Amino acid sequence: MKVKNQADKFELTDVAVKMRDVNLFYGDFQALKNINMDVMKGEITAFIGPSGCGKSTLLKCINRMNDLVEGCKVEGTFEIGGNNIYAPGTELQTLRKNVGMVFQKPNPFPMSVYDNITYGPKLYGIRDKATLSAIVEDSLKRAAMWDELKDRLDKSALALSGGQQQRLCIARALSVQPKILLMDEPTSALDPISTGKIEELCSELKDKVTIIMVTHNMQQAARISDKTGFFLLGELIEYGTTEQIFSNPVEKQTERYITGRFG
Numbered sequence: 295m296k297v298k299n300q301a302d303k304f305e306l307t308d309v310a311v312k313m314r315d316v317n318l319f320y321g322d323f324q325a326l327k328n329i330n331m332d333v334m335k336g337e338i339t340a341f342i343g344p345s346g347c348g349k350s351t352l353l354k355c356i357n358r359m360n361d362l363v364e365g366c367k368v369e370g371t372f373e374i375g376g377n378n379i380y381a382p383g384t385e386l387q388t389l390r391k392n393v394g395m396v397f398q399k400p401n402p403f404p405m406s407v408y409d410n411i412t413y414g415p416k417l418y419g420i421r422d423k424a425t426l427s428a429i430v431e432d433s434l435k436r437a438a439m440w441d442e443l444k445d446r447l448d449k450s451a452l453a454l455s456g457g458q459q460q461r462l463c464i465a466r467a468l469s470v471q472p473k474i475l476l477m478d479e480p481t482s483a484l485d486p487i488s489t490g491k492i493e494e495l496c497s498e499l500k501d502k503v504t505i506i507m508v509t510h511n512m513q514q515a516a517r518i519s520d521k522t523g524f525f526l527l528g529e530l531i532e533y534g535t536t537e538q539i540f541s542n543p544v545e546k547q548t549e550r551y552i553t554g555r556f557g
Contacts, residue, residue, distance in 0.1 A: 304375040304392040306473050310335040310504040311356055316370035318351060320363065325351050327528045329370070333521070338496055338505045340515035340536065343525035343551070349508040352525070353476050356506065357393040358386055374474070391418065394467035398479040400459035402451035402466075407443055410451045410462060414470040429469050436502075437465035438495055457488025464495065468503070475499070477507040481514065493518050512552055516540050524548045 311333040318326035326348050333339045341349040351360065358379060360366045372379045379389055391414075403410050411433050412426045420426060430447065434440040439461050451462055460480060467475060477496075481489040496505055497518055509515050515522050516536060523533040524547070532539060532548045543549045 304377060304389070304473060306335045306375055306504065308335055309333070310337075310374065310474055311506070312371070312373040313352075314371045314373075316352070316355070316368070316372070318348075318355065318360070318369070319365075319367045321365040325528050326355075329530050331523060331530060331533055333504065333506055335504050336500060337520035338500050338507060338518055339521045339523065340519035341506070341508045341523050341525060342510070342512055342515050343531075345510070347525040348528040349525050350478050353478055353506060353508050354395075356474070356476055357390050357395055358384075359395065361386070391470050392472055393474045393476060394470070394472035395476040396460070396463050396467055396478070396480050399483050400456055400463055402454070402459050402462055404450070404452055406448050407451050407454075407462065408447040410466050411469045414466065418470060433465040433469040436468050436499065437461045438491065438498070439465060455488070457484050457491065460484060460488065460492060461495065464492070468499075472503060474504045474506065477505060479508055479510060482510065489514070512540075524551060526551075 309332045313329055313331045316326055316329035343349055354360045355368060355372060368380060408430055411430045415426060415429050431440060434443055481492050519536045522536045522539040524531045526547055532543060532545045540552055
């Protein structure tokens with residue numbers, strides 16, 4: 295029941311994440327400038343743009359990972375389920391349960407497949423073995439890995455291939471039933487086959503989990519995202535449906551970037 299109560303706190307509205315007047319500073323350096331954006335529930339939203347333009351910085355604001363960076367200051371509001379996640383008293387553990395994250399490089403824990411997936415549920419108070427086993431099966435099925443790993447649950451996660459490790463990290467994130475999944479270049483270290491599996495998985499998951507993905511791969515954004523935001527030098531230059539961004543961009547800077555004429 296504890297998990298359900300925490301999940302209820304961030305029940306999503308149609309706008310999964312509402313960002314208003316967001317500025318972010320690392321010391322004296324301004325990394326994000328006046329970002330206003332609505333990420334919609336049940337969609338895949340892609341952030342594109344050159345390296346250092348603020349994509350990953352903004353992504354990490356949505357579960358307050360930037361709190362861990364010394365000298366980082368965030369202005370403006372991020373609302374999830376009507377809650378300003380930067381308001382005093384926000385429980386970070388509750389926030390990060392509802393807003394999971396998958397990083398650029400696979401980072402499975404040095405333990406078994408089973409223990410990787412049950413780590414989060416145990417953290418939130420689930421101890422019943424039958425319940426944990428059901429969570430493992432459900433999470434691996436949602437990550438399209440159950441048939442691959444059902445006979446290897448007691449084996450080290452570090453023995454898996456890179457693509458399998460990344461899908462295991464997605465299964466681990468899904469084990470606590472997040473409402474939003476943040477993905478920071480989740481396929482950049484993977485081969486094309488593994489990349490395809492994760493893209494297919496994202497498309498299957500979006501009905502249950504709102505996905506926000508940073509990617510340098512514009513073809514990937516065009517293939518799987520519903521909305522795309524183009525960032526440059528800390529500013530959101532253009533945001534719209536992926537079809538519009540790639541076929542009929544409004545801003546010249548967007549057009550130059552997606553046609554490879556940037557810079």
